[in-house]
Amino acid sequence: xxxxxxxxVTTAPSPAEPGSSRREFLxxxxxxxxxxxxxxxxxxxxxxxxxxxxxxEPIKIGVLHSLSGTMAISEVSLRDVVLMAIDEINAKGGIxxxxxxxxxxxxxxxxxxxxxxxxxxxxxxKVAVVFGCWxxxxxxxxxxxxxKNNGLLFYPVQYEGEECSHNVFYTGAAVxxxxxxxxxxxxxxxxxxYKKFYLLxxxxxxxxxxxxxxxxxxxxxxxxxxxxxxxxxxxxxxxxQTIVGKIKKFSAGGGAAVVSTINGDSxxxxxxxxxNQGLRAEDAPIMAFSVAEDELRGMDTTALVGHxxxxxxxxxxxxxxxxxxxxxxKAYCKKNNLPDGxxxxxDDPIEAAYFGVHVWKQAVEKAGKTDVDAVRKAxxxxxxxxxxxxxxxxxxxxxTHKPVLIGEILKDGQFKTVSRSKxxxxxxxxxxxxxxxxxxxxxxxxxxxxxx
Amino acid sequence: xxxxxxxxxxxxxxxxxxGAAAIVTRLSLGVLWLAGVVWLVAAxxxxxxxxxxxxxxxxxxxxSHITSEDEAVREAALRVVIEQGDSTVIPRLxxxxxxxxxxxxxxxxxxxDLLKNRAKLESPEADARRSAATDLGTLGRPVAIxxxxxxxxxxxxxxxxxxxxxSAALLKLAGDDQAAKQVxxxxxxxxxxxxxxxxxxxxxxxGIAEGxxxxxxxxxxxxxxxxxxxxxxxAWSAAIETGFRGVSLSSILLxxxxxxxxxxxxxxxxxxAHGELMMVGAYATFMTQEAFRAFLPANLFDYYFAVxxxxxxxxxxxxxxxxxVTVIRFLYGRPLETMLATWGISLVLMQAARVYFGDLTAVTxxxxxxxxxxxxxxxxxxxxxxxxxxxxxxxxxxxYAILFRSGLGLRxxxxxxxxxxxxxxxxxxxxxxxxxxxxxxxxxxxxxxxxTLIGNVEPGLGQNYIVDSFMVVVTGGVGKLAxxxxxxxxxxxxxxxxxxxxxxxxxxxxxxxxxxxxxxxRPSGLFAIKGRHADS
Numbered sequence: 001x002x003x004x005x006x007x008x009v010t011t012a013p014s015p016a017e018p019g020s021s022r023r024e025f026l027x028x029x030x031x032x033x034x035x036x037x038x039x040x041x042x043x044x045x046x047x048x049x050x051x052x053x054x055x056x057e058p059i060k061i062g063v064l065h066s067l068s069g070t071m072a073i074s075e076v077s078l079r080d081v082v083l084m085a086i087d088e089i090n091a092k093g094g095i096x097x098x099x100x101x102x103x104x105x106x107x108x109x110x111x112x113x114x115x116x117x118x119x120x121x122x123x124x125x126k127v128a129v130v131f132g133c134w135x136x137x138x139x140x141x142x143x144x145x146x147x148k149n150n151g152l153l154f155y156p157v158q159y160e161g162e163e164c165s166h167n168v169f170y171t172g173a174a175v176x177x178x179x180x181x182x183x184x185x186x187x188x189x190x191x192x193x194y195k196k197f198y199l200l201x202x203x204x205x206x207x208x209x210x211x212x213x214x215x216x217x218x219x220x221x222x223x224x225x226x227x228x229x230x231x232x233x234x235x236x237x238x239x240x241q242t243i244v245g246k247i248k249k250f251s252a253g254g255g256a257a258v259v260s261t262i263n264g265d266s267x268x269x270x271x272x273x274x275x276n277q278g279l280r281a282e283d284a285p286i287m288a289f290s291v292a293e294d295e296l297r298g299m300d301t302t303a304l305v306g307h308x309x310x311x312x313x314x315x316x317x318x319x320x321x322x323x324x325x326x327x328x329x330k331a332y333c334k335k336n337n338l339p340d341g342x343x344x345x346x347d348d349p350i351e352a353a354y355f356g357v358h359v360w361k362q363a364v365e366k367a368g369k370t371d372v373d374a375v376r377k378a379x380x381x382x383x384x385x386x387x388x389x390x391x392x393x394x395x396x397x398x399x400t401h402k403p404v405l406i407g408e409i410l411k412d413g414q415f416k417t418v419s420r421s422k423x424x425x426x427x428x429x430x431x432x433x434x435x436x437x438x439x440x441x442x443x444x445x446x447x448x449x450x451x452x
Numbered sequence: 453x454x455x456x457x458x459x460x461x462x463x464x465x466x467x468x469x470x471g472a473a474a475i476v477t478r479l480s481l482g483v484l485w486l487a488g489v490v491w492l493v494a495a496x497x498x499x500x501x502x503x504x505x506x507x508x509x510x511x512x513x514x515x516s517h518i519t520s521e522d523e524a525v526r527e528a529a530l531r532v533v534i535e536q537g538d539s540t541v542i543p544r545l546x547x548x549x550x551x552x553x554x555x556x557x558x559x560x561x562x563x564x565d566l567l568k569n570r571a572k573l574e575s576p577e578a579d580a581r582r583s584a585a586t587d588l589g590t591l592g593r594p595v596a597i598x599x600x601x602x603x604x605x606x607x608x609x610x611x612x613x614x615x616x617x618x619s620a621a622l623l624k625l626a627g628d629d630q631a632a633k634q635v636x637x638x639x640x641x642x643x644x645x646x647x648x649x650x651x652x653x654x655x656x657x658x659g660i661a662e663g664x665x666x667x668x669x670x671x672x673x674x675x676x677x678x679x680x681x682x683x684x685x686x687a688w689s690a691a692i693e694t695g696f697r698g699v700s701l702s703s704i705l706l707x708x709x710x711x712x713x714x715x716x717x718x719x720x721x722x723x724x725a726h727g728e729l730m731m732v733g734a735y736a737t738f739m740t741q742e743a744f745r746a747f748l749p750a751n752l753f754d755y756y757f758a759v760x761x762x763x764x765x766x767x768x769x770x771x772x773x774x775x776x777v778t779v780i781r782f783l784y785g786r787p788l789e790t791m792l793a794t795w796g797i798s799l800v801l802m803q804a805a806r807v808y809f810g811d812l813t814a815v816t817x818x819x820x821x822x823x824x825x826x827x828x829x830x831x832x833x834x835x836x837x838x839x840x841x842x843x844x845x846x847x848x849x850x851x852y853a854i855l856f857r858s859g860l861g862l863r864x865x866x867x868x869x870x871x872x873x874x875x876x877x878x879x880x881x882x883x884x885x886x887x888x889x890x891x892x893x894x895x896x897x898x899x900x901x902x903x904t905l906i907g908n909v910e911p912g913l914g915q916n917y918i919v920d921s922f923m924v925v926v927t928g929g930v931g932k933l934a935x936x937x938x939x940x941x942x943x944x945x946x947x948x949x950x951x952x953x954x955x956x957x958x959x960x961x962x963x964x965x966x967x968x969x970x971x972x973x974r975p976s977g978l979f980a981i982k983g984r985h986a987d988s
Contacts, residue, residue, distance in 0.1 A: 070912055203957050231956070232955065232956065234956060234960060236912070236916045237956055239701055239906075241700065242694075242951040242952055243956065245693055245952075248646075249686075249690075252650075253651065265907065265910055265916075268907055268908035272836075275823075277824060278824055278826065280583060283590075298814055300908075339810035340810060
């Protein structure tokens with residue numbers, strides 16, 4: 001990040017113009033700038049010496065995550081892990097013998113700014129690829145920019161599906177890799193055989209679409225309409241008294257589970273109220289799709305223990321590469337004096353952001369160049385041994401084959417895996433329940449197509 | 453069985469050696485003969501072996517059968533384990549479960565739950581006893597009925613006893629004994645048990661279906677009466693709960709907006725940073741908690757919350773004072789500039805908190821404020837909400853005392869009514885302004901302190917509440933504390949009345965529309981200041 005800034009300074013002086021005082025100012029300015037530039041060069045000497053990239057241009061890649069505003073809480077960690085992955089790649093000699101240089105921008109949790117910054121990354125900085133976005137609305141806002149300028153975006157967060165863009169690779173879960181298996185699990189004997197479902201979410205596109213799919217799925221599985229409740233709250237909702245009261249009435253007699261797509265800061269008041277009104281995880285477990293380790297880090301977990309979540313990765317996954325990944329991430333945060341340093345945790349979107357960078361690297365190496373069209377083709381079918389286990393990019397639909405893990409929240413803010421899918425689950429951008437006739441394929445079709 | 457099998461194996465090997473030596477040509481006949489001998493020997497060994505080995509108790513035998521391949525054997529073994537009801541076998545079951553196959557594990561799990569819960573019925577903690585009773589009710593094993601009844605007989609806590617009786621009755625309802633069912637239906641009706649409604653409804657459905665027997669019909673009749681009883685009770689308890697929720701929300705609105713009512717209402721300053729002063733109070737609470745955690749022994753931890761209150765007040769008041777002296781002082785009488793400046797300050801404070809404290813930070817509610825108080829069947833009053841209601845009442849009383857019973861209050865009221873005249877009479881208006889602003893800010897800090905019980909502590913905390921606070925103050929009528937109280941009661945109560953029907957999103961929209969309409973009708977709010985106001 002500092003590197004970009006320094007370079008900006010060195011390129012800042014514009015050609016001198018007539019006018020003595022102005023010229024003087026400019027001369028002085030460029031002198032200062034040159035000084036700073038030299039300082040920057042000296043500072044980076046160690047870096048430069050490591051590689052022989054001095055004669056080759058570094059590859060620029062964009063990082064588009066909110067570093068301020070409401071979404072900073074979640075997105076800063078993704079920036080950190082992307083930079084860590086870039087460091088790892090550079091330490092091993094870069095890609096195709098070229099160093100990788102991140103261009104970090106801050107869209108400040110502002111959806112319009114996301115589109116603006118994306119445009120800046122693609123047109124001005126001419127980055128080869130962008131890693132970014134968290135909320136669906138930010139992704140929707142940058143989508144036209146990427147499609148118009150043929151950019152490439154790696155999107156690392158679980159989302160509602162119903163999208164099939166030529167310019168996006170989705171490394172997070174589609175609905176059939178998170179929400180659907182989670183509800184399947186709740187209905188199974190092993191998961192408790194629940195028969196009534198309270199679908200509760202924050203009022204925006206992800207919960208609405210997910211619940212639409214879940215409702216269709218439950219109806220297809222012969223759950224009567226009366227046993228499904230759907231409810232939404234505004235963003236930052238704090239007063240969950242009435243809703244918990246409703247859940248209490250709904251769950252009377254047992255067999256009811258809450259499926260929560262509540263976002264961000266509303267979770268704590270919700271779980272607190274849930275516990276304070278005498279409801280327990282045993283009577284009505286809450287299955288959450290937006291609560292991960294990174295969010296739990298800042299919460300008082302007493303009220304959450306025993307409730308469930310569905311993800312594709314947990315920090316507690318027991319693989320050698322995950323142990324290394326977690327240790328590396330903590331060490332990276334400590335080394336760079338990031339807030340909370342060693343106490344940082346990894347979670348699903350962090351892992352997805354991390355392997356996204358590596359998948360892209362492998363694709364570039366396969367293609368032999370950073371050209372978007374070539375890289376895109378090379379990404380298809382790419383495999384990578386991610387911290388949570390090997391993942392595979394789909395052959396045609398731009399999504400990722402991932403395992404599905406149901407976890408129980410523990411006191412220390414970690415998860416205990418209680419159920420794991422057999423092998424990888426194939427992503428379905430268009431749900432079989434709501435859009436059985438639609439498919440997504442960029443090899444034998446042009447994106448979204450009608451199945452016969 | 454295992455033992456007999458082992459004996460059989462030994463005999464087979466020994467005999468087959470001799471058999472092989474003696475009869476080579478008549479192999480087929482020999483095999484038949486051998487099989488016969490083996491069977492005989494095995495039968496003998498089976499009959500003879502028990503006296504040689506220590507006697508197996510039925511429980512041990514059952515435990516050894518649990519891992520059987522045969523489902524019927526397994527079920528029978530589990531039944532024995534359940535009937536024995538001995539919770540000391542749990543560790544042995546755990547051992548079996550650790551190595552067993554999936555179907556066996558699935559079969560063992562409910563048995564273990566049953567036994568564990570039976571053990572928990574004796575727990576010294578009321579909560580554990582109660583949750584054990586609930587679990588036994590939902591596990592649906594009639595064997596638990598006597599356990600629950602015994603436990604209920606000696607139970608001292610009213611609500612735990614209630615749960616035990618309810619669970620026992622629910623289990624009886626699921627059983628086959630018609631007389632017991634009849635009793636259970638009546639008991640559940642008497643207990644007003646919401647949990648029983650689905651099961652009772654089922655009985656009613658069976659009773660009214662064609663071809664129902666007389667017994668079933670009479671049972672259905674009783675079940676219908678019980679459901680009616682339960683529903684009536686539920687309606688009442690829902691009304692009480694809604695009332696409580698309204699009061700609780702009102703108290704939160706009130707505690708957020710009293711500070712604003714003083715600053716905005718009495719001084720006429722539109723302080724957009726008021727929410728951030730709440731945030732400052734919340735972070736002061738968090739810091740106090742962390743300090744207690746770091747420097748004091750763990751048994752003093754619960755007292756941090758009490759210490760945090762003056763801390764929150766003082767820190768927020770200090771911030772307010774600083775704000776007044778450095779910015780607001782120069783902007784009196786220029787509402788637009790004040791609004792923009794304070795809005796800018798709110799952004800600065802928010803981002804500063806984000807940079808310094810990072811993400812979400814949690815305040816752990818002290819033990820005596822978590823959980824809830826059950827006042828009647830189905831009605832829980834969470835402790836934290838009760839506490840906030842009490843706190844808001846105390847706050848309002850204190851403010852009234854200060855404004856109307858103290859010298860400072862007199863001066864504040866004088867300056868509010870006519871600044872120039874007060875200045876002429878020798879009141880140091882600048883100082884009064886600063887104190888008033890600091891006091892209002894301190895109240896915001898207390899609101900932040902109280903809100904840590906409800907939500908989380910995060911930089912955007914103030915933003916969530918500021919709009920509601922302004923809404924309350926404007927609706928109540930600027931400059932009148934009574935108006936703020938009535939408005940928060942009205943808005944909170946109305947919100948909770950509308951929410952069950954309309955949902956949270958439309959409920960809020962509806963409230964905003966009503967407030968707009970109300971302000972059209974009475975532009976100066978509920979309690980308008982009568983007479984001539986110096987500034988207007």
